[in-house]
Amino acid sequence: MNTKPLLHTILSPGLLNLYDVNNSIVVIIDVFRATSTITTALFNGAAKIIPVANVDDCKAIGAQLNAITAGERDGKIIEGLQHGNSPAEYPRSFIDGKTMVLTTTNGTKLLHMALENGAAEVVTGSFPNLSAVCDFLANTNKHVILGCSAWKNRFNLEDTLFAGAVINRIKDNFTIHCDSSMMAEDMYNLHKDHMYNFIRKTTHWHRLSKFGLEKDLEYCVTPDVANVLPIYKDGALTVS
Amino acid sequence: MNTKPLLHTILSPGLLNLYDVNNSIVVIIDVFRATSTITTALFNGAAKIIPVANVDDCKAIGAQLNAITAGERDGKIIEGLQHGNSPAEYPRSFIDGKTMVLTTTNGTKLLHMALENGAAEVVTGSFPNLSAVCDFLANTNKHVILGCSAWKNRFNLEDTLFAGAVINRIKDNFTIHCDSSMMAEDMYNLHKDHMYNFIRKTTHWHRLSKFGLEKDLEYCVTPDVANVLPIYKDGALTVS
Numbered sequence: 001m002n003t004k005p006l007l008h009t010i011l012s013p014g015l016l017n018l019y020d021v022n023n024s025i026v027v028i029i030d031v032f033r034a035t036s037t038i039t040t041a042l043f044n045g046a047a048k049i050i051p052v053a054n055v056d057d058c059k060a061i062g063a064q065l066n067a068i069t070a071g072e073r074d075g076k077i078i079e080g081l082q083h084g085n086s087p088a089e090y091p092r093s094f095i096d097g098k099t100m101v102l103t104t105t106n107g108t109k110l111l112h113m114a115l116e117n118g119a120a121e122v123v124t125g126s127f128p129n130l131s132a133v134c135d136f137l138a139n140t141n142k143h144v145i146l147g148c149s150a151w152k153n154r155f156n157l158e159d160t161l162f163a164g165a166v167i168n169r170i171k172d173n174f175t176i177h178c179d180s181s182m183m184a185e186d187m188y189n190l191h192k193d194h195m196y197n198f199i200r201k202t203t204h205w206h207r208l209s210k211f212g213l214e215k216d217l218e219y220c221v222t223p224d225v226a227n228v229l230p231i232y233k234d235g236a237l238t239v240s
Numbered sequence: 241m242n243t244k245p246l247l248h249t250i251l252s253p254g255l256l257n258l259y260d261v262n263n264s265i266v267v268i269i270d271v272f273r274a275t276s277t278i279t280t281a282l283f284n285g286a287a288k289i290i291p292v293a294n295v296d297d298c299k300a301i302g303a304q305l306n307a308i309t310a311g312e313r314d315g316k317i318i319e320g321l322q323h324g325n326s327p328a329e330y331p332r333s334f335i336d337g338k339t340m341v342l343t344t345t346n347g348t349k350l351l352h353m354a355l356e357n358g359a360a361e362v363v364t365g366s367f368p369n370l371s372a373v374c375d376f377l378a379n380t381n382k383h384v385i386l387g388c389s390a391w392k393n394r395f396n397l398e399d400t401l402f403a404g405a406v407i408n409r410i411k412d413n414f415t416i417h418c419d420s421s422m423m424a425e426d427m428y429n430l431h432k433d434h435m436y437n438f439i440r441k442t443t444h445w446h447r448l449s450k451f452g453l454e455k456d457l458e459y460c461v462t463p464d465v466a467n468v469l470p471i472y473k474d475g476a477l478t479v480s
Binding site: 011012014015018152153154155156157160177178179180182183186187190201202203204206 | 251252254255258392393394395396397400417418419420422423426427430441442443444446
């Protein structure tokens with residue numbers, strides 16, 4: 001009898017309700033750029049990151065905690081917040097020991113949806129912490145949902161490629177009856193050796209490169225450059 | 241200035257509301273098996289096919305028109321309907337000149353959603369009528385949405401591969417800023433030369449092959465064996 005836990009990939013927040021979230025660890029994936037920024041800030045010493053769903057909450061909680069407020073809508077910094085959603089904004093010299101309150105277009109939205117749906121556990125993943133995510137999932141023996149944040153619910157390639165990278169590494173530890181997961185792994189294998197070129201074809205690249213973010217986006221698909229595991233607990237993401 | 245019409249691929253009925261359906265031709269894709277059955281029945285001389293959303297409507301309209309009632313739920317024939325959702329059930333010797341009322345788990349559901357969302361035009365596609373679909377779309381000069389019926393809103397591979405096959409043939413006639421479409425074409429190119437083997441890996445194969453439908457499923461991914469274009473008009477699918 002096969003007793004391996006199940007792994008599914010969700011290609012859009014709009015499909016989250018089809019899956020058994022409350023018996024699963026949910027990995028929030030928003031490669032461009034929320035979950036790349038989160039792991040980078042924590043890798044560089046941030047005390048914690050409080051993900052919030054909207055700008056008003058971001059401002060209010062930031063003021064209350066005397067924390068950094070950060071976020072983006074449609075790839076741009078939000079008026080009234082101090083910082084944006086770029087990993088490059090959070091070197092150790094700036095972020096060490098600080099608390100950040102973060103709101104973004106897609107990633108923090110999916111994180112809150114997963115919590116509202118009763119996810120057993122929530123972590124975040126992107127290429128900069130690929131190995132940390134895989135090491136954690138491989139040994140957990142729980143069901144896993146890889147949740148792609150997409151773009152305003154539309155499927156995107158970069159989140160799918162990250163899901164594929166995870167599956168490629170840890171599939172032997174799971175039972176996978178999921179066409180989304182098979183597709184994600186195929187896409188990862190097809191493009192893994194030329195990621196910097198491939199991401200230039202994505203719709204998100206064209207959206208964000210208008211703001212001069214090319215280096216940012218290349219960083220976001222580089223494995224293990226900020227290799228910690230952000231885990232959500234008591235309202236914040238931290239590393240143990 | 242680029243004046244080519246837009247082409248998008250929708251990976252699940254659950255994402256249909258994100259797209260501008262009412263300015264587009266929508267291609268309903270349900271490879272396993274509704275749209276394979278529809279094109280086969282029309283190719284073999286069916287007068288028309290009336291797609292309906294539920295079993296009660298199927299029985300009522302079938303009785304009223306003295307038509308064949310057909311359909312499936314979860315891959316099985318429905319009690320009280322005369323026939324199932326297999327292309328093999330509709331050879332010319334049986335279906336020529338007849339009217340069929342059809343209800344299925346996914347394909348007829350998406351078709352009705354597209355109509356309710358005001359689709360400018362609705363046609364159906366699957367590998368058996370790949371060329372007819374491509375010839376029609378290439379010359380239409382209208383926006384196109386390739387609508388994958390999926391499985392109870394979960395992404396599936398076989399519908400995506402058909403979308404990829406269409407894109408692969410007609411992409412030069414369209415503007416495509418759509419990660420779903422890029423992925424679909426990649427997946428088609430990756431698997432087009434070993435389709436019969438590849439479909440054995442899909443979740444839908446495992447679901448339907450339990451009912452002994454292997455030959456049916458191979459037929460459904462064979463190009464141009466029932467090469468007509470079903471167009472929806474006045475409540476029914478017909479070929480001109």
